[in-house]
Amino acid sequence: MAIDRSLVIKEMKSVFVLIILGMLFAWSGLGCNECTFNSPRFWKIGSLNALMWVALWKGNSYLANFISWKWPWIKFPMKRFIIGLIVTIVYSLAAMYGIIALYSWSLQVAINYSTGYSILITIIISLFMHGREFLINWRQVAIDAERLQKENIAAHYESLKSQINPHFLFNTLNVLTNVVYEDQDKAAKFIKQLSEVYRYVLDTRDREVVTLDEELKFLMSYLYLQQIRFGDKLKLNIQLEGVKSMVAPLVVQMLIENAIKHNIVSEENPLEIHVYTMDNFIVVENNLQKKMVFSEESTGIGLENICKRYEFLSNTPVEIIQNDKFIVKLPVIPVHA
Known part of the structure; x- marks a missing residue:
């Protein structure tokens, strides 16, 4: 030293x-x-x-x-x-x-x-x-x-940008164009789920934490859009039933979005994402099959923002593990009555 x-x-x-x-x-x-x-x-x-x-x-x-x-x-x-x-x-x-x-x-x-x-x-x-x-x-x-106020402003901005960026909107509207011609009922549900995603983004922009139930409800709408887009190429397994916790809004979604953005998603190499709890952590895990060329610009601050936000919300740090899988462990935040 x-x-x-x-x-x-x-x-x-x-x-x-x-x-x-x-x-x-x-x-x-x-x-x-x-x-x-x-x-x-x-x-x-x-x-x-x-x-x-x-x-x-x-x-x-x-x-x-x-x-x-x-x-x-x-x-x-x-x-x-x-x-x-x-x-x-x-x-x-x-x-x-x-x-x-x-x-x-x-x-x-x-x-x-x-x-x-x-x-x-x-x-x-x-x-x-x-x-x-x-x-x-x-x-x-x-x-x-x-510092918390500044970090929250930056984190909220990054969360909004991750949802409203042209790539996300372009891909979603592209899918919607195809669905409209194939199945009008499915298209109506698709539009409703898309509106739910943006409503949640706007409703939580000034909140530091939300309940896990609120986050999961939003997540179902977001994953519905992704599932329509990718079909069987994207395999999702979420096991969070009965878990009582607070979470930073949009964090789980950002981790899933990062997994989709940075990995190959194809019929030959389906992307598998698992969300579950283990040892007082909410775990987001995906298999690694990295893209050689990114179609979207990576800012590199998504994970950093998540870690910094959780520094203020919990004494337990966020854990990031990378081997044959990419794993992010978010500490459970107790629900206060």
Whole structure:
């Protein structure tokens, strides 16, 4: 792992400042009323104070960072406060008495010189460090919220574009032209399903999540259009009955659309797409038979958008596996009453 030299220099500077403050603390008479600048007692008291300042300031700083990482203020405010308070007290007392023991002084003398001031300094330092961590976490939440808004706008735009792009509309209308001449009843149903697809796209453009039942209802309309277009060349198997979950709108459809767009779909090589649940994931799986030349331009951001959207919706990341099959696993999002 590479070491950040600027960070090391910054840490060294802060330690040096604390040492100087500790020596000034002794020189001012707060640590040793009877000491003079040239006396050994001054240097002993000064070095004791300097070491105490470094241990309490830097130690509590690192502990505050670690505790905030383990138990963030935003998610566990009360737990974070209690654990932070206990750890600060235990560490500060251990550090003070450890340093005192290191100097081999009489415990009472050491307490008279340094403990009262050290406790006061510790309280001030702890308030500053924990308050700083709270503000940093609060600021990060504000940044994440802004980022979520931007990601949602980009994701919604990409979802709309994936449905309304000329290729999709051209292919769908081409199929409709043939169906109209062959079977008017089928053509009427085809048009109804197409309208359902676009209605769902418009209805969900401002929603972060929808129920899996809503998504499946839309998916049936979309897959009906694709099944009319490809017939037996496209084999679909969806097993999501009874699954209770929220999903990001249009995500499953985008994965199926990508599978169709990037793979050969023919009578000799039918494309098989399976959608099912496994280990708290919704899995979209297809066999790999990649096209050598794409008839449609690939932006390369479809999967990236899906992954980023799910970063905000679940603590479990989206999993992408590629071997002889292409598999995308979307974490199940619990349905809140």
